[in-house]
Amino acid sequence: MELVDICFNLTSDTFRNDESQVIERARKAGVRYFIIPGSSVTDSEHAVRLCEQYEGTCATAGIHPHQAKEFMDESLDQLREIAAHERVTAIGEAGLDYNRNYSSPNQQKAAFQAQLELAAELALPVFLHQRDAHADFARLLTRIRDRLTRVVTHCFTGTASELDCYIDLDCHIGITGWICDERRGQHLHEIIQRIPANRLMIETDAPYLLPRDLPAKATIPKPKGRRNEPAYLPHILRTVANCRGISEAQAARETTRTAKDFFSIP
DSSP: OOEEESOBOTTSGGGTTTHHHHHHHHHHTTEEEEEEOOSSHHHHHHHHHHHHHSTTEEEEEOOOGGGGGGOOTTHHHHHHHHHTSTTEEEEEEEEEETTTOSSOHHHHHHHHHHHHHHHHHHTOOEEEEEESOHHHHHHHHHHHGGGOSOEEEOSOOOOHHHHHHHHHTTOEEEEOGGGGOTTTOTTHHHHGGGSOGGGEEEOOOBTSOOOTTOOTTOSSOOOSSSOOOGGGHHHHHHHHHHHHTSOHHHHHHHHHHHHHHHTTOO
């Protein structure tokens, strides 16, 4: 089995003491490729350095909506320079997040629009984040969608109508361990069937969103803390396959092929 984790936040400080061991566990579990997203200019630069250190990794260059207040006129030039690196395969993580509003909605919209324009200019895919901001997110994305190459709404947790909107906008969809959460993710079991096979990708969003239903005696033991890691991606794949009524092998082939095509992974 060969899997792609399209969101592994390896720049997180939680991985500093054992990052090589985390990657090795993932590879033993069948995860061969990792997308390391950038959430600020500094974080994007860090993602690139990590890609230079570890094989099978690619990075994105962007400013997360939480950090949108840091967006300045020179930020686009900095991101443009980072995006020129051969291991940078998308612009992002960009988008809107009105759940916590660490940056104001106006700051978020300005940073989001600017990064969409940059992706169009560079003909790079965009790696997007949306939480509790669907109306503004869809409106801004619709305005420029015909000038963008490929779009993924990562960590999708929304409603059926939101999903239909993103599919109509020709977006790819990233599914995380949220689908393994019986409290919040049960609705995904039904609507995941709506995602075309060539639009569906899987991700851990590690170190966040550890699947709640990991068995206590799993092949890779459940962590004592709540830190997620890419080695648990096969568990997410298993749930996705069951919900779609296909074998794990077919789900692995389809999601891996889609991710490789999206991020131009050789």
